Amino acid sequence: MFSRKHAVRSALFILSCVLPLTAFAAPRRMVVASGDCKDAELGSQANAFLGALVSRPEQDVLSAAGFSERLFPQPTTSYEDLQRQLDSAQDHFYESRNGKAAVAIDEALQQINRLPVGDERWKLYVNAQLLHGLNYRAMGRQKESDTAFRSVLRLQPDYQLDPDYFAPSVRQGFDKLRRELNLARKVKLSVKSTLPTSDVYLDGIKMGQTPLTLDVLAGTYDLTLVKGEAISFPRQIQAQGADTPLLVDLAYEGSVSATPFPCLSIPEASAERTLSHAVRLGGTLGVEEVIVVRLERPSSGPKWFAATVLNVEGGQKLREGGFKTQGLDAPAEALSALVDFVTTGRSPSNLVVMNANGRAPWEQVVTSDKSGAQHGGGMDISAPNPLSDGIADSADRPTPALRVASYVLLGTGVAALGGAGVVRFLAQKNVDDLEKRLENGRILSSDQEALRLRNSLVQKSNLLTGLLVGGGAAVATGAVLFLVSPSSADTPPVSVGVATDGEAFSTSLSGTF
Structure with missing residues (x-):
């Protein structure tokens, strides 16, 4: 029998912690545009797409600001502001406020290292390091002073200190460091x-x-x-x-820009090269999926806003979709439908994915009729209006067997996990009743009701474990089957029910397959 009441609490606590772990978190994603990175229309619609994606609370998306900070950190102050900050630090130095001077110089250096490379940045960097060297020397910190001076001499060994601003003893020490560095390995x-x-x-x-x-x-x-x-x-x-x-690899890194939007600009590159660079970029930034958005402008027909989802680890294309667009602003309904598609794989009626011949509608194919006249391929489909009959007819095709099996397993798994929640609720009632009957944390052998509650609690604990393991396995298997199975036009309606009468529970799964 149980000798301590907290043993029951510990067991239930562990079991209750397992349930949230069965949930599936959304993959970490990033959005990058592809094409002319200075195109205002591309930037506007890419920003709108990212905004629609980020607005979904369940999505984990790298922001445009996060993209810029990781790859191209920008200073928060201008060159002129940094020069004034160094002038202020110099005033602190001359007035013997050495601590304040050191802090101001360190803050300035952090921003200087974010400036574009070139003569202006180097000039500010040298001024900051020389002032650091003087300030540390005044504080009696000779080692730090020498380190600051070396930062200049190691890349510009012929640099000369201005005798109007630096005392002879400082210049002598500077020249001594120069000689030491010239002899160093x-x-x-x-x-x-x-x-x-x-x-x-x-x-x-x-x-x-x-x-x-x-x-x-x-x-x-x-x-x-x-x-x-x-x-x-x-x-x-x-x-x-x-x-x-x-x-x-400057050909790759130079194709990436962060302003005005995360973008890949690869002149005269093939689509495969663009997608390959996007996958590399996703690996650099540590995301699981990259969504490449672009404007497709066929030689004839409508203009499209398209999105391609790439898996970073495997490098494969997961899905691709798009909608017709005109002007700078994309239709809100079409953007929402495209976000649904790239995150779930479901194809709403107002979203074009791929047409019957395996090509996207913006990929024009030239064919000839019997008279020799040529016709462009692709379909005239508008968004956010419903798809044409040619696409709608695909809904009449039967759902593939693997997709049906995935629906059944997912529904069964969800039902099992829901049942686990019910069992967890019923077990808590047993715990509360059992705690009221404990004597000094122990169950009396003569207390039959307490023994019955204990046995019931043990049974529910075993049942809960089975439901969690079985439900999690069913959901995982169903998800895998869903991803590897070919998509169907319509998702079969599936309903899951969980019921309880206070002591027992039941689950039900119904649908059309």
Whole structure:
């Protein structure tokens, strides 16, 4: 018999924690546009699509701001503001407010490292590090002072301090560090790019063009490659050992932009190359699915807003859909239907997925009739109006067997999990009644009612475990069958019922298959 009442509570607590784990969380997704990243219409409709997706509370979506912060962090203050901040830090230094000066310089450096690479950024960086060196020296922190000075000398070893601003003792110490760095052991840093003659920047200063080999001091550097408008993802590199070779795929990284919307711009690239880059981007950002949106403009016929869903781990295309569009703004109903499709795979009546020959309606196919006249393929289907009869007829086709089995398993699993919830509710009633009959946390052998409650609680615990395991397995299997089975035009109506009379429960599954 039970010797402690908290044993019953512990068992039920563990079982109650298992139930939420059977729920299926939405995959982590991101949305990226593809095409002309400066196209206002593409940006407007891509933003509207992302907004409609994010508005669904159950969705886990990387925001446009999160995308930008991860790949292209931008400063929150301007170059001029940062210069004024350094001037203020210099005033703190001259007035012996060294602690405030150190904080202001550190804050400025964080923003300086986010500025676009080039001479202006390097000039601010040098001014900040030299002021750091002076300020630390005044605080008696010689090691930190030397580190700040080395940050300048390691990439610009011929830099000279202005004698009008730096005391002779400071200049002597600076020159001593220069000599030490010249004699220090170097690391061979080799940088190559998939775009030839790309400019190489370390900590914001241009060091040359690829292919480039440099002898640098061991340590951490900020590396950026630039070729025209193509800019690599900013990255920190560790130069160490005898040789540090690097290859930057600037053709890929330079095709990505974050403003005005996350976008892939790949001139004259095939659709497969675009999707391949999108999958790589999803892997870089740690999402499970990437939704590529674009404007399709066939040589004749309507314009389409299309979306392709890609699985990042496997690299495969999961689904593709779209609707007709005109102007900057997409119809709200069509956007909502497209979001439903890309997140669930269901095809509403006002959404075009793929037509009967396996091609999307925006992929025109030229055919010839008996007279030799050519006709463009694709269908004239409007959104958000209902689909044409050609698509609607597909609803008359029988539902595939695997899809039917998935509906049955999903319904059965949901019913079992619902029954588990009912059992959990009934068990709590037994616990409450049993606690009232305990004597000092123990069940008396003479208390038959307490023994009956204990036995009933044990039975319900076993039943709950079986329902959770069986229901979870049924839902998981049903979900897998649903994903691998071909889609049908109509989803069979399925209803699940759970009933209880206070002591027992029943579940029911009904539908047309």
